[in-house]
Amino acid sequence: MSLNARTLSEEEFFYGHKACAGCGGALAVRIALKVLGERAFAILPAGCMSAVGFNFPQLCFGNNAIISTFAGTASMLTGVRAGLQAQGITDCYVVGFAGDGGTADIGLQALSGAIDRDDDVLYICYDNEAYMNTGIQKSSLTPFGARTTTTPAGQRIRGNIRPKKNMFEIVASHNIPYAATASIGYLQDFINKVDKASRIRGTRYIHVIAPCPTGWGIAVDETVDIAREVVDCGLWYLAEYEQGHYTLNRRPSEFTEITHYLSRQSRFRHLTQEDVEVIQRSRDDKWKQLEALQNR
Amino acid sequence: MAKKFLSGNEAFAEGVRLARAQVISAYPITPQTIVVERLADMVEDGSLDAQFVHVESEHSALSCAMGASSVGARTFTATSSQGLLYMAECLYYAAGGRFPIVMMNANRSTALPWNIYGDQRDSISQLDSGWIQAYAGDAQEALDLALMSYYIAEKKQVSTPFMANLDGFILTHTYEVVDIPDQEQADAFLPPFQTDNKMSLEQPRNLGFTAGPDYNIQFNYKEHKGLLAARDAILEAEERFAQIIGRRYSGLLEQYKTEDAEYILITLGSIAGLAREVVDTLRSKDIRVGIIRLRYLRPFPEAELKEALQGVKALAVLEKDISFGKEGTVYTNVTASLFQAGIRVPSANYIGGLGGRNISEQEITQIFTDLANGGQGLHFIGIAPEEEQEEVHAK
Numbered sequence: 152m153s154l155n156a157r158t159l160s161e162e163e164f165f166y167g168h169k170a171c172a173g174c175g176g177a178l179a180v181r182i183a184l185k186v187l188g189e190r191a192f193a194i195l196p197a198g199c200m201s202a203v204g205f206n207f208p209q210l211c212f213g214n215n216a217i218i219s220t221f222a223g224t225a226s227m228l229t230g231v232r233a234g235l236q237a238q239g240i241t242d243c244y245v246v247g248f249a250g251d252g253g254t255a256d257i258g259l260q261a262l263s264g265a266i267d268r269d270d271d272v273l274y275i276c277y278d279n280e281a282y283m284n285t286g287i288q289k290s291s292l293t294p295f296g297a298r299t300t301t302t303p304a305g306q307r308i309r310g311n312i313r314p315k316k317n318m319f320e321i322v323a324s325h326n327i328p329y330a331a332t333a334s335i336g337y338l339q340d341f342i343n344k345v346d347k348a349s350r351i352r353g354t355r356y357i358h359v360i361a362p363c364p365t366g367w368g369i370a371v372d373e374t375v376d377i378a379r380e381v382v383d384c385g386l387w388y389l390a391e392y393e394q395g396h397y398t399l400n401r402r403p404s405e406f407t408e409i410t411h412y413l414s415r416q417s418r419f420r421h422l423t424q425e426d427v428e429v430i431q432r433s434r435d436d437k438w439k440q441l442e443a444l445q446n447r
Numbered sequence: 448m449a450k451k452f453l454s455g456n457e458a459f460a461e462g463v464r465l466a467r468a469q470v471i472s473a474y475p476i477t478p479q480t481i482v483v484e485r486l487a488d489m490v491e492d493g494s495l496d497a498q499f500v501h502v503e504s505e506h507s508a509l510s511c512a513m514g515a516s517s518v519g520a521r522t523f524t525a526t527s528s529q530g531l532l533y534m535a536e537c538l539y540y541a542a543g544g545r546f547p548i549v550m551m552n553a554n555r556s557t558a559l560p561w562n563i564y565g566d567q568r569d570s571i572s573q574l575d576s577g578w579i580q581a582y583a584g585d586a587q588e589a590l591d592l593a594l595m596s597y598y599i600a601e602k603k604q605v606s607t608p609f610m611a612n613l614d615g616f617i618l619t620h621t622y623e624v625v626d627i628p629d630q631e632q633a634d635a636f637l638p639p640f641q642t643d644n645k646m647s648l649e650q651p652r653n654l655g656f657t658a659g660p661d662y663n664i665q666f667n668y669k670e671h672k673g674l675l676a677a678r679d680a681i682l683e684a685e686e687r688f689a690q691i692i693g694r695r696y697s698g699l700l701e702q703y704k705t706e707d708a709e710y711i712l713i714t715l716g717s718i719a720g721l722a723r724e725v726v727d728t729l730r731s732k733d734i735r736v737g738i739i740r741l742r743y744l745r746p747f748p749e750a751e752l753k754e755a756l757q758g759v760k761a762l763a764v765l766e767k768d769i770s771f772g773k774e775g776t777v778y779t780n781v782t783a784s785l786f787q788a789g790i791r792v793p794s795a796n797y798i799g800g801l802g803g804r805n806i807s808e809q810e811i812t813q814i815f816t817d818l819a820n821g822g823q824g825l826h827f828i829g830i831a832p833e834e835e836q837e838e839v840h841a842k
Contacts, residue, residue: 192518192646194514202657205653205655205656205657206656206657206658207657207658207659208662210653210656211653212651212653213651215646215647215648215653217514217646217653217655218654218656218657219510219513219514219655220540222510222536223506223507223510223537225507226502226506226507226510226514227511227513227514227517228514229500229502229507229511229514230470230472230512230513230515230516230517231515231517231518231646233472233511233515233520234469234470234498234514234515234516234517234519234522235518235520237469237497237515238469238518238519238520240648243648260503260507261503261504261506261507263503264502264503264507267503
């Protein structure tokens with residue numbers, strides 16, 4: 152039976168936390184755990200989801216869950232799986248939920264190690280494009296142009312001037328059994344990918360865009376909508392990597408206006424026409440590269 | 448019981464095998480590496496049934512061990528020097544999580560300057576991390592500590608990680624004849640790891656959580672009590688070990704000819720072997736001297752020191768570490784304990800063996816001579832007194 156809004160578990164495993172209204176990360180964790188169910192061991196590093204979910208005595212996970220060190224999501228995933236394996240416990244999932252900083256910056260080494268060993272774990276990066284828990288500082292997944300508290304938009308620094316690191320392809324380059332990109336704006340696609348990943352052995356990686364209203368400068372009821380728009384305007388894409396092959400899951404026949412996507416968010420409000428052209432060019436280059444990857 | 452000619456690293460690996468460690472996370476660093484190489488051999492030849500994980504750093508080595516311990520597996524890892532410092536975050540984390548991980552640390556100097564040889568600056572810098580810290584004196588003790596460490600760390604009231612320290616090269620790479628207990632004896636000594644402090648499918652838990660200002664001190668207090676409870680667990684483990692395996696240890700410290708000693712040298716690790724020889728030589732000249740070897744720095748043997756130092760005229764602490772800007776950390780711990788015990792005697796602190804520099808019989812003899820002549824204060828073995836003076840005058 153395929154999983155969808157009708158068939159998804161009614162049970163809540165991430166419930167009663169204190170995430171901000173409109174939190175995209177909380178939605179990603181909640182939905183993924185509904186797919187994986189009660190036999191999931193969840194590992195979350197220091198970051199938004201651990202900060203909102205593990206405040207003794209109010210512990211909000213209905214399944215097994217533990218906070219790892221900031222750099223240690225993947226290495227703790229490895230240890231949990233090895234510890235279970237050593238005791239003959241195999242009928243379960245070991246899943247990590249780390250943010251963009253916890254994945255692409257401080258946690259990248261441990262993640263690379265886990266994929267290298269092909270440890271039987273699922274790693275989900277909920278990407279809100281900056282260190283939101285500490286107050287919106289730039290990470291290596293902050294997109295070009297975004298204003299953060301460490302990349303102010305003024306005369307000398309004009310927001311973040313570096314493009315987003317490409318985690319999906321970094322991970323795929325390890326010859327990982329399964330990697331995917333997703334967005335909470337396309338929830339069915341995300342559900343499908345978590346479900347698919349849960350049936351594959353070895354290391355699996357899902358990179359899900361999960362907007363943060365506070366950090367992006369949008370209203371709290373715009374999270375899902377903007378997570379759709381980032382895909383529709385081509386600045387994010389839904390793809391999979393499996394057994395050496397790339398698949399684009401969604402190819403918009405025509406992109407929506409990038410300016411509309413950018414101008415909705417206060418983090419991009421300072422951008423000039425020139426900046427927007429840079430973003431547009433890099434989007435077009437990216438899509439050419441994606442098509443080439445898929446067709447190779 | 449079989450006899451084998453083993454290095455300290457190899458002896459420790461035998462102990463880990465006998466303890467039936469279930470998950471081993473391994474990352475190489477000199478002079479620790481041989482312990483994990485031997486464990487890999489044991490997994491290969493089937494004498495050890497364990498998950499052997501090739502982690503990509505020391506931080507991940509301990510993070511992996513925490514993950515395995517958090518689901519109730521018996522774990523082992525090993526490190527040294529820079530590796531210990533690199534994983535420092537995880538030391539505090541493992542202790543706070545009350546995960547009874549056992550780790551062997553090959554004591555080695557810390558950079559800069561780079562140096563691969565033995566001193567104790569690495570582990571002593573981590574005394575506050577919440578781990579039990581033991582210091583082996585020889586390869587036999589290393590093996591026995593490996594087996595006893597699990598018993599002590601896993602006691603419910605202790606639930607504290609255990610760091611077993613072996614002097615780099617001097618102990619890790621030096622061969623001795625070692626008695627290896629039978630697996631049946633080891634199994635009789637050490638029961639399988641049982642804990643409630645774990646995640647399980649039967650009883651899901653949230654671990655590794657946040658505790659704000661209202662609850663934080665309670666958790667830290669319990670962690671402190673757990674480490675203190677290790678004292679009784681050590682004594683119990685040693686008694687049990689003596690009953691089942693037939694070798695007896697002396698608790699948190701070991702005394703040598705201290706009973707009527709006027710001058711006592713307190714030290715730790717393998718240097719105590721040489722110091723005992725010096726004591727024998729001086730005793731043959733009717734000079735009443737003795738040695739205390741600290742086998743554990745955490746929990747610290749306060750009560751034992753108080754008892755052992757009754758009637759002493761003066762004492763010195765010889766250690767292979769320095770807390771820059773103060774003195775040797777072992778000396779600080781010893782003198783604080785004496786102050787609390789109301790013992791007021793002259794004392795001196797000797798820093799030696801840094802970066803693997805040899806400490807000679809003559810130098811240890813000189814310590815006793817200095818003590819008898821009323822010597823006090825901080826001294827660096829190998830730095831001439833004139834040089835020390837010049838440095839002071841230059842300021």
